[in-house]
Amino acid sequence: MSTLLSVQGVSKRFGGLTAVDNASLEVVDGSITGLIGPNGAGKTTLFTVIAGFEPATAGTVRFEGRDITGLPAHVRAMQGIARTFQIVQPFAGLSVRENIAVGAFLRHKARHAALEQADAVGHQVGLGPLLDQSAGQLTVAGRKRLELARALATAPRLLLLDEVLAGLNPSEIRDMMPVVQAIRSSGVTILIVEHVMQAVMSLCDTVHVLAQGRIIAAGPPGAVSRDPAVIEAYLGHGAAARMQAQDIRQAEARGRNPGAHHA
Amino acid sequence: MSRQPYMPIALVVVGLALLPLGLTSNTVLNFLAFAMIITLAAQGWNILGGYGGQFSFGHAVFFGTGAYAMALLQVRFGINPWLALPLAMALGAGVGFAIGYLSFRARLRGSYFALVTLAFAEVFRISANAWGFTGGAAGVLVPLRIGAEHMQFADKRLAYWLALTFVAATLALTHALSRSRFGAHLVAVRENEEAARALGVDALAVKLKAITLSGAITASAGCLYTQKFLYLDANLAYGPWISVEALLAPIIGGLGTVFGPLVGAVVLLGLGEVTKTAFANLTGGAIPGVDLVVFGVLLILCVAYAPRGVLGLAQGWLGRLKGARP
Known part of the structure; x- marks a missing residue:
């Protein structure tokens, strides 16, 4: 650790x-x-x-x-340290394989080694069948995978x-x-x-x-999602208190009428 | 093709080398030699502009530096042209590095970079025109001394073969570059500089290397120009004409391809010659600059219908032919 x-x-x-x-x-x-x-x-x-x-x-x-x-x-x-971009940044004029190879060239000087590495990483992220396609033609999902693959290829x-x-x-x-x-x-x-x-x-x-x-x-993640400060940051000031009050009201309602939540 | 990657280059070069055996007229030989010189200048531009995506409007600065260095090293310092040539190329590389360092470090891109290169070329042109050392407006004359040891050839074919040797070398170099790590980095910078940096590409270093190499190659074109015509002035060496031809040839031939500058230069100059002759025959007198009109029309046609140049067009046709066959 x-x-x-x-x-x-x-x-x-x-x-x-x-x-x-x-x-x-x-x-x-x-x-x-x-x-x-x-x-x-x-x-x-x-x-x-x-x-x-x-x-x-x-x-x-x-x-x-x-x-x-x-x-x-x-x-x-x-x-x-490798990063992907929120707004995908493919090298649109190149094929998927060439895109990934740019990343692979960081650790491999020879072209064939970089291309081999690109193929391996492409298959790893599920771009195997699309390696020869132009990166500009990929779907949104494909481009996200390409971002991932390129970053990953830098090892x-x-x-x-x-x-x-x-x-x-x-x-x-x-x-x-x-x-x-x-x-x-x-x-x-x-x-x-x-x-x-x-x-x-x-x-x-x-x-x-x-x-x-x-x-x-x-x-x-579980603890953070219940943190009042986090709930307020997402839902606005007082949201945590309102939700807590709502929970209590619901619990009370169930207490008065034990069969209600089964109905 | 993958086992013999240099085969197409070898075939083209051998084909070009054999041309003067069949075509012996002086006009054709002059045309061929000049086309090779322009190809060389354009190949230099292609490495920076075609592969690297940094469009220069002022490659005359490298061509002129090579040309003037070649002439002045001989005339003022008495240096043998065979030694002057590598020195002139080194000077072109140095000027390339200096301009690259100033403009790329300032993060100039696109049209800003283009304008700065244009400005540099103009500054060099005006300086060469004013400075006594470069011969001022009168220009500089290289004394006629025929002989291989002076790089002046009585046989025009030899001058052509010398230029062709340079073209062959740069074709091989460009091919090697396009398959190297440096080439991949250069293309990545062209496509998307931010993404390239994220993948460990030192964009500044890559662009500096490209412009240095580009400067050296285009300077070699200037050297051969000097040896062919033995006369220079500021407008010939640093004039916009060479900047325009150096960038038009790759765009028309095929940007960022090995053969693009060669194909483009031959098409461009060929059509220019044909038009000049046709107009001269039609009107009974030459119209200066009519070939420039053709260049302009070609550029518009290319941008509109063949953004990947003549080579891209040819590939598309070949692909359709293959696809049409059962």
Whole structure:
């Protein structure tokens, strides 16, 4: 149980807007860690800072114990941090295989080795039959898989997944979840931003909740989902109290009329 | 094809090398040699623009630097042309690196990068026109000294074969590049720079390498131009004509392909010659610049109907032919 990624007091300001405010979180080696929060909470911005696409205004990011706060994105990728994009960014003019091979070239200098690796990763994420297709022709689900495959082809230690399930239908989500689990089983640690709660609940070991740029809760998904502060962040001020009152009223109603809930 | 990847290149080069054995008129030989020089300039542009997606409107800056360096190293310093040529190419590479460093570090992309390269070419042109060292507006004349050791050939075929050798080398180089890690990174930067960076691609370094290589290759075209015509002035070396031809040839032939610049240069110059001759015969006198009209029309046709160039068009036809067969 060692810490792979440690974010300490990271803030990111864009002019007067504070997108991330003194956020800290840790990702344990071998875990699937979730980062959730309402829209506009700063999840993607925090991801961007962790991946090195934007410099942090304050705070430090440590990976495998080393301070990587000042390193550019490509060096972080070299050290083993890969990310996907919420808005998919395929190399539209290239085939699926060539797309994945760009990632594979990070660890393989020779073309045939990179292409072999691309084939293997393509099959792993279920893109096997589509390897020769142009990436521009893929469906939304296919593009999400391609994002995953490309990041995976860089042989990362830490995979940052930014809403890989968003925009998928329920059956596509069911198909995708075992893929994510298999990636973890193969030894890759995952930090995932996700809105699909069903997926967060079943995939994540630990969840961090970001609201208005701050981490307001952290812990196992079950406990976090019952945290009053989290409920308020999603549903508005006073929501937790109202829901609690509603629960009590329902319990009282059942107490007065024990057969009611069977009717 | 996968076992003999250089076979198509070898066939094309041998075919081109045999041409002067059948076609011996001076006009044809001049045309062929000139087409090879333009191909070379265009291949340099293609590596940066076609593979790397960084469209330069000012490749004259590399062509002119190569041409002037070749001439001045001989005239002012008495250096043998065979030695001057690699030096001139190195200078072209250096100018490429410097322009790349200034513009890519400032994160210039797309039309901003294009405009900056155009500005650099103009600055070089005006400077060469004003500076005494480069011969000013009078230009610079390389003394006529026929002989292989002076890279001046009495037999026009030799000049053509020399240019063809360079073209062959850059075809092989471009092919190797397109299958290398560097090539994959370059194309990834063209398609989506952000995504490329996420996959560990150092976008700045990749673009710098590309523009340096591009500068060296296009400079070699300038060197051969100097040796062929033995005269230069600022408008020939740094004029917009070469910037335009260097970018039109790959666009018309096929952007980001190995043979695109060669096909484009031959089509472009061929049609230009045919039009000039046709108009001269029709009107009884040459109309200067009529070939530029043809270039413009070609570009419009290409952008509208053949965005992948002549090669892309040919591939499409071949594919349909194969598909039509039972």
